[in-house]
Amino acid sequence: MNKKQVIRIIVFVVLASLIFGFFTILLQINNGRDVLGTYGFYLEPENSIDAVIVGPSQIYTSYYPAYAYKLHGYTSYTIATSAMPGSVYITATKEVNERQKPQLYVYDIGGFAYKDLAAEANVRKYIDNIPMLSKNRLEAIEKLVPEEERDSYYFPFIKYHSTYNQIITASKVLKDEIDQSRRGYSLLKNFTTTGSVGNYTTKYFKRDQNVDITNQGLDYLKELLDYLKETKTQNVLFATFPDDINRTETKSSLKAHEMIASYGYDYVNFSDYKDEMNIDRKKDFYNANHVNIRGAKKVTECVSDFLFETYNLNTTHSEEVTKEWDDCASYVDKVFDLSEQRLQAYEKSGDTKEGHQYYMESEMFSNDGLPKK
Amino acid sequence: MTFTSITFFAFVLLTLILYYAMPKKIRWVILLLASVVFYSLCSLKYIAFIVFTALSTYLCAGWIDSISRKTKLKVKAKKAEWSREEKKAFKDKATTKKRLIIALVLVVNFGILFVLKYYNFLSGSLATLLNSIGLNVSFPTLGLLLPLGISFYTFQTMGYIIDVYREKTPAETNFFKFFLFVSFFPQIVQGPISVYDDLAPQLYEGHKLEYKNIKYGFELIIWGLFKKMVIADRLVGPMNTILHDKSKFGGEFILLAVLIYSIQLYMDFSGGIDVARGVAQMLGINLTENFKRPYFSKTIGEYWRRWHISLGAWMKNYVFYPITMSKGFLKLGQKTKKSLGRNIGKALPGSIATFIVFMLIGIWHGANWKYVGFGLWNGLILFISNLFQAPIASLSAKLKIRTKSFSFRIIQMIRTFIIVLIGYYFDIADSFKDALVMIKRSVTDLHLGNWTEPKCFENIGFTAFDGYILAFSLLVVFVFSLYQEKKQIQVRDFLEDQSIWFQWAVLLIGLMSVIIFGVYGPGTSASEFVYMQF
Numbered sequence: 001m002n003k004k005q006v007i008r009i010i011v012f013v014v015l016a017s018l019i020f021g022f023f024t025i026l027l028q029i030n031n032g033r034d035v036l037g038t039y040g041f042y043l044e045p046e047n048s049i050d051a052v053i054v055g056p057s058q059i060y061t062s063y064y065p066a067y068a069y070k071l072h073g074y075t076s077y078t079i080a081t082s083a084m085p086g087s088v089y090i091t092a093t094k095e096v097n098e099r100q101k102p103q104l105y106v107y108d109i110g111g112f113a114y115k116d117l118a119a120e121a122n123v124r125k126y127i128d129n130i131p132m133l134s135k136n137r138l139e140a141i142e143k144l145v146p147e148e149e150r151d152s153y154y155f156p157f158i159k160y161h162s163t164y165n166q167i168i169t170a171s172k173v174l175k176d177e178i179d180q181s182r183r184g185y186s187l188l189k190n191f192t193t194t195g196s197v198g199n200y201t202t203k204y205f206k207r208d209q210n211v212d213i214t215n216q217g218l219d220y221l222k223e224l225l226d227y228l229k230e231t232k233t234q235n236v237l238f239a240t241f242p243d244d245i246n247r248t249e250t251k252s253s254l255k256a257h258e259m260i261a262s263y264g265y266d267y268v269n270f271s272d273y274k275d276e277m278n279i280d281r282k283k284d285f286y287n288a289n290h291v292n293i294r295g296a297k298k299v300t301e302c303v304s305d306f307l308f309e310t311y312n313l314n315t316t317h318s319e320e321v322t323k324e325w326d327d328c329a330s331y332v333d334k335v336f337d338l339s340e341q342r343l344q345a346y347e348k349s350g351d352t353k354e355g356h357q358y359y360m361e362s363e364m365f366s367n368d369g370l371p372k373k
Numbered sequence: 374m375t376f377t378s379i380t381f382f383a384f385v386l387l388t389l390i391l392y393y394a395m396p397k398k399i400r401w402v403i404l405l406l407a408s409v410v411f412y413s414l415c416s417l418k419y420i421a422f423i424v425f426t427a428l429s430t431y432l433c434a435g436w437i438d439s440i441s442r443k444t445k446l447k448v449k450a451k452k453a454e455w456s457r458e459e460k461k462a463f464k465d466k467a468t469t470k471k472r473l474i475i476a477l478v479l480v481v482n483f484g485i486l487f488v489l490k491y492y493n494f495l496s497g498s499l500a501t502l503l504n505s506i507g508l509n510v511s512f513p514t515l516g517l518l519l520p521l522g523i524s525f526y527t528f529q530t531m532g533y534i535i536d537v538y539r540e541k542t543p544a545e546t547n548f549f550k551f552f553l554f555v556s557f558f559p560q561i562v563q564g565p566i567s568v569y570d571d572l573a574p575q576l577y578e579g580h581k582l583e584y585k586n587i588k589y590g591f592e593l594i595i596w597g598l599f600k601k602m603v604i605a606d607r608l609v610g611p612m613n614t615i616l617h618d619k620s621k622f623g624g625e626f627i628l629l630a631v632l633i634y635s636i637q638l639y640m641d642f643s644g645g646i647d648v649a650r651g652v653a654q655m656l657g658i659n660l661t662e663n664f665k666r667p668y669f670s671k672t673i674g675e676y677w678r679r680w681h682i683s684l685g686a687w688m689k690n691y692v693f694y695p696i697t698m699s700k701g702f703l704k705l706g707q708k709t710k711k712s713l714g715r716n717i718g719k720a721l722p723g724s725i726a727t728f729i730v731f732m733l734i735g736i737w738h739g740a741n742w743k744y745v746g747f748g749l750w751n752g753l754i755l756f757i758s759n760l761f762q763a764p765i766a767s768l769s770a771k772l773k774i775r776t777k778s779f780s781f782r783i784i785q786m787i788r789t790f791i792i793v794l795i796g797y798y799f800d801i802a803d804s805f806k807d808a809l810v811m812i813k814r815s816v817t818d819l820h821l822g823n824w825t826e827p828k829c830f831e832n833i834g835f836t837a838f839d840g841y842i843l844a845f846s847l848l849v850v851f852v853f854s855l856y857q858e859k860k861q862i863q864v865r866d867f868l869e870d871q872s873i874w875f876q877w878a879v880l881l882i883g884l885m886s887v888i889i890f891g892v893y894g895p896g897t898s899a900s901e902f903v904y905m906q907f
Contacts, residue, residue: 005584012877016884023889120895149895155379158894165838 020157025174028160031125032173033060033192034081038129039177040186041077042099048321049100050313051076054092055108056084058241061290064335065189066328067297068304073315074103075325076307078190081125086112087144087220088126090227094136097231104235104311105228109256109267112217118144128156185324187331193293193339194286207288208246211253221256225263235311236265242274242299244281244288266310270303277302293339374414376562376648377602377893384411385652388558392656397579404553404576404656411558412521419520422489426482427555430530431548433478434537437471438544475538479531486527489519494740522561524737528687530555533569535691542570550577557658559649563642565663565683572660580657590655592865595883597647602891604846605640608633609892611833616801619811624818626833627811631794634801636847639668642681666854671785673754673792684737688730696726716763724759728752738800743808747799754792842890 029035037060051074053059059080068076079092089107096102114122127140141153152158163170180186213221228236238260240247247269249257260267274281277298284295291299307313317325374381388407392400412420444467448460455463496512503510533554536542545551554573580586615622615630643664650660663682670676677685696702702722710718735748758765769776795812802808823829830840853864860867868876 001582001584001587008873009584009587012880015877016881019881019885020888023885027889151379152895157888158379161889161891161894164889165836 023161024157026167026170027163028128028156029170029173029177030128030160030163031082032169032176034125035129035173036176036180036186037078037190037192038081038126040180040188040190041079041095042131043180043185044077044100045318045321045324046099047101048075048317048324049077049096049102050074050315051104051106051307051311052079052092052096052100052102053077053106053108054079054084054089055106055111055241056080057082057290058110058243059108060190060192061194061286061292062241062296062299063303064191064193064296064300064332066187066191066325067300067332068307069325070329070332071301071304072308072313074304074308074313075317075321076189080108080190081122081129083114083119083122084111084126085114085117085119085122085220086217086224087117088123088140089220090224091127091130091136091140093224093227094139095130095134098134098136103313104237104307105233106237106239106307107224108241109221109238109253110240112221112256113211113213113253114217115214117214117216117220120145120149124153124159127153128159132156185328187328188335189328191296193296193335194290207244208248210248210250212250213252213256215252218252218256218259221259225259225265228265229263236263237307237311238265238267239303240269240271241303242271242277242279242291242295244285245271247271268306270299270306273302293336293343297336374411376645377598377891385655389655393582395579397581400579401550401553401577404557405549408553408556408558408561412556412561415562416521419518419523422485422520422523423526423556424552426485426527426530427552428548429478429481430534430555431545431551433474434534434544435546437474437534437537440467440471440474441540443467471538475534478534482527482531486523489523491736491740498742522563525564525566526555526561528566528684529569532566532687532691536569545569545573553577557653559652560660562649563645564681565646565649565661566687567661567683568686572658575658578657583657586654586657589865590651590653592868592880592883593647593651593654595651595880595887596864597644597649597651598887598891599644599846599883600640600647600850601644602887602893604843604850605637605644606892607839607843608637608640611830611835612637612801614833619814623820623823624814624816625820625823628815628819629824629833631797631801631811631815634797635668635790635794638797638800639664640850666858668790668793669786669854669858670789671782673751673758673789676789676793677751677755684734688734692733693726693730696729697723702726717760720760720762724756727759728756731755742805743799743802746805746808747796750796750799846886846890 053063053076055078057080060078063076063078065076065078068074079096084092086107086109089111093105096105123140123144127137130137141150145153257267279291279295279298284291284298286292286295374384384407388403391407392403395403412423444464448455448463451460451463493514496514500510500512533542537544545554550573553576554567554569557567557572557576560567612630612633615626615633619627646663650662653660661683665679665682667676667679670679702725705725706719706722709721712718713721729752731752732745732748735744735746735751738744738747775781798812798815799805799808802811856867857864868879
């Protein structure tokens with residue numbers, strides 16, 4: 001083999017790797033919302049986030065970080081993906097600690113109440129969207145995935161290559177990701193809302209539920225608490241975010257509360273404050289588990305008041321960080337107005353179906369940053 | 374470690390690096406180590422079987438070879454002293470000894486294959502038979518799985534020892550080199566079954582790193598993976614949906630399942646062979662071709678010369694010829710020529726031998742009466758077509774049928790394909806009886822109009838996307854095959870004459886097609902290579 005042929009092979013391998021890399025990124029976009037929301041966290045300047053809120057969809061639909069900033073001046077980010085299990089909260093916390101030094105950590109305790117805390121789809125929504133070679137990701141894989149199934153986590157293409165039939169949607173999300181990257185930060189900070197009102201005849205509605213936390217859930221909770229203690233984390237709040245469910249505590253959930261208290265951390269059920277928040281269950285929910293834009297406004301106001309006052313959050317930031325967050329805050333009213341318009345149009349239409357009309361950045365803002373009509 | 378896994382390709386890459394990094398003289402050692410590691414990773418539990426076969430064949434081949442050589446030397450030395458009769462008597466004695474040795478090796482090694490593969494089937498059948506006549510008998514069953522590639526390496530080694538016995542090839546003196554011939558990793562899984570004289574010298578020669586070998590090998594691997602992962606594996610799910618619950622589907626779906634199987638089997642088996650040949654070519658080794666576009670065959674005989682060529686060649690060399698050249702068959706030929714006339718009488722012994730060969734091929738496919746049916750069907754068709762070949766040719770000439778015309782050739786191809794399809798019913802059925810029921814239903818319960826129903830393919834788990842991918846992929850395979858068939862050259866040679874950008878574009882599209890459209894990963898039902906089980 002001569003020199004020219006060796007060069008040809010190298011160029012071919014590089015070319016093939018680049019094309020493969022492009023398709024790997026594109027086809028791995030399994031859930032645009034989770035991809036953009038998780039990716040946005042890594043764009044935040046180092047040590048610029050005052051509070052992180054970790055949990056499943058109840059978090060990103062009800063807590064709007066830029067609105068909290070507008071109200072109180074502290075910066076926050078929701079590390080949340082749909083049905084995020086408590087088993088990956090520790091991974092999320094470690095990822096946060098690699099880049100940020102938050103004054104406060106908030107965890108939705110609901111993540112520990114899933115029956116299967118290692119469910120592939122739910123685990124992947126978070127760990128497949130954080131940096132591929134992050135040691136925390138590799139650690140999570142070893143902890144949660146049986147050895148014979150790990151290949152598709154180390155090489156996610158094995159899993160996602162068959163999503164080629166969603167390539168157009170994925171391309172749009174990729175474009176959003178590029179736009180977000182060029183802007184340098186996420187405008188909504190993983191907040192995702194919906195402009196619809198839930199129809200309470202749907203399958204999602206189960207108003208009366210027992211809060212059961214399995215032994216596996218308690219183990220993961222203990223693992224997280226141990227880590228927080230080890231890292232001498234001071235301000236930690238475990239919470240239940242408001243939904244339209246009548247929850248009955250059980251022995252296991254009470255045990256979880258006791259465990260949290262034994263480590264010196266707090267637990268608050270924000271659902272108990274729905275009246276104070278003035279939440280109207282017929283107008284403020286998208287479905288039984290999630291508030292809509294109206295509910296999100298009320299929840300953010302209440303929760304941010306509580307966090308700011310209880311934990312006495314310091315709101316001093318660098319010029320760069322202030323500029324970024326001021327920009328994000330300047331969109332808050334537009335977001336509320338636009339979503340309200342959409343919601344009213346939805347109500348007028350008489351549509352009673354529970355449509356998944358989540359609005360992400362790309363659906364809220366056009367390329368020049370102005371709200372879409 | 375299947376041929377479609379990342380682990381396999383990492384293994385191949387490592388082997389290539391080590392192979393070409395070593396001095397030429399010891400490159401075969403790398404191949405041996407790679408083959409041992411590969412076998413151990415795939416089938417460590419059963420490695421003793423392949424070692425036993427290799428060792429027994431190696432020792433006995435050496436013994437036979439030594440007898441042959443000593444006999445020749447002694448006869449040469451005693452040339453002047455011994456009479457012709459004495460020489461003949463001495464040679465006969467040696468031949469008897471060699472026959473005993475080879476018989477022992479054949480019986481023991483085919484015996485192992487027989488016991489592992491057929492014991493449960495035969496003991497079960499015998500017990501059923503005895504129970505049906507009132508004797509309540511049961512036999513213990515063997516809980517053994519088949520060692521990886523047992524059929525392939527047994528046939529290959531037995532072919533070798535027969536060649537040594539026939540003095541066509543000298544016995545290998547180095548056991549490790551011989552073990553490499555038996556266990557060479559790209560071909561151990563599903564063949565092709567190689568002849569010692571063709572393969573062994575290539576294995577032992579330290580090949581130079583050549584760009585063309587790497588490129589051609591890579592192209593062949595991509596082509597094989599495309600056939601296996603994009604086409605064959607995409608068809609497994611829909612086919613199994615029908616076959617696992619046949620009663621739910623009409624005859625047109627049974628027919629559809631057989632049509633799907635005809636594509637799936639070819640793409641799977643030939644794809645696997647292409648990967649094996651591609652890996653070998655990257656190492657500078659040319660493995661024999663195993664397929665030559667069999668569905669273009671105009672007769673069933675031609676089909677079998679284009680399908681699993683290495684098995685056909687093995688059967689021809691080591692079963693068909695010994696039968697037809699045996700004293701009994703030669704005598705039979707003389708008798709039938711006299712009693713049945715020149716044409717049929719001449720063809721009858723060969724036709725009987727062909728029938729026997731196909732019964733063996735049927736049984737080789739598996740321990741089940743349905744495979745006996747498969748052999749019987751193919752054997753019978755070949756028996757009849759061989760027997761009446763000459764009368765039919767003369768009838769065609771009398772009727773002035775233009776047998777060389779395009780339309781006639783198309784009709785011949787369709788006819789042959791239908792015959793092949795009927796054989797496939799025995800392959801995919803649960804039993805011999807089930808195959809007959811399926812054939813009957815495909816004819817009597819046939820509502821082809823249902824294929825036009827929009828939900829028809831959805832019901833068997835086939836999405837519109839699958840349909841587009843499959844249609845395009847099959848078109849690509851058809852166009853390439855047609856090109857090869859017409860020009861009788863490899864597509865790779867055609868590609869070689871094009872600009873480098875065109876070559877790369879084709880390769881990159883092929884590679885990305887496999888990666889993106891291949892059926893693999895969690896949640897898919899990608900199958901093992903079909904012929905691994907044989």
